[in-house]
Amino acid sequence: MTDLTSLNLAEARDALRKREFTALELTEAYLDAMAAARKLNCFITETSDRARDMARASDQRLASGGAGALEGIPLGIKDLFCTKDVLSTAASHILDGFAPSYESAVTANLWREGAVMLGKLNLDEFAMGSSNETSYYGPVINPWRRTDDPAPLAPGGSSGGSA
Known part of the structure; x- marks a missing residue:
């Protein structure tokens, strides 16, 4: 079987509709990939149980x-x-432990269309930065290196976890 995490959005959507695999199988593939890449610190909060549901x-x-x-x-x-009901921190210690009793318009629209949440991605604190080094939860690690220079590269920001 194809590595499900290598499919682009349109390929995954079409295969789901043809029942080539289930949404749960696709989600499990991504949860496995997240676990394998945990050292990169991309996620502040993982929502594995919610994702499966x-x-x-x-x-x-x-x-x-x-x-x-x-x-x-x-x-x-x-x-x-x-x-x-999910930790929502904007990568700031000020909001550490905050789980809102409401849904943002952005995420409400995603859920209405059937998206599955894997978790909350790391970012520069309050999205104010360009290197993802100001998160209270630590920087995101870029797995890529230049062949002639082993120095770490920034993943970009403010959405370093998304990158």
């Missing part, structure tokens, strides 16, 4: 023909956006 719900909607535009597609959410 969302994927199962997507599989039910796909089976009944009620799929949204992003049905079953796993993704990370920049920790700048509030997600109901």
Whole structure:
């Protein structure tokens, strides 16, 4: 079988609709990839159980023909956006422990279309930066290196975890 994490969004969407694999299988592939890359510090909060629940719900909607535009597609959410009952910190110690009782418009739209949340992605504190070195939760590590220079490279910012 193809490495499910190598599919682009359109390929994954089309294969889900053809039932070539399930949303839960796709989500599990991404959760495995997240675990393997944990040392890169891309995620502030992982939501594995929620992701599995969302994927199962997507599989039910796909089976009944009620799929949204992003049905079953796993993704990370920049920790700048509030997600109901999930740690939402903007990578700041000031908001450490904050789990809002409401959903941001951005994430509400994603859930309405069937997206599956893997977790909350690291970023520069309050998205104010360009190197992802100011997060209270530590910098994101760029896995890439230049062949002639072993010096670490910045992943970019403010969305370093997304990169």
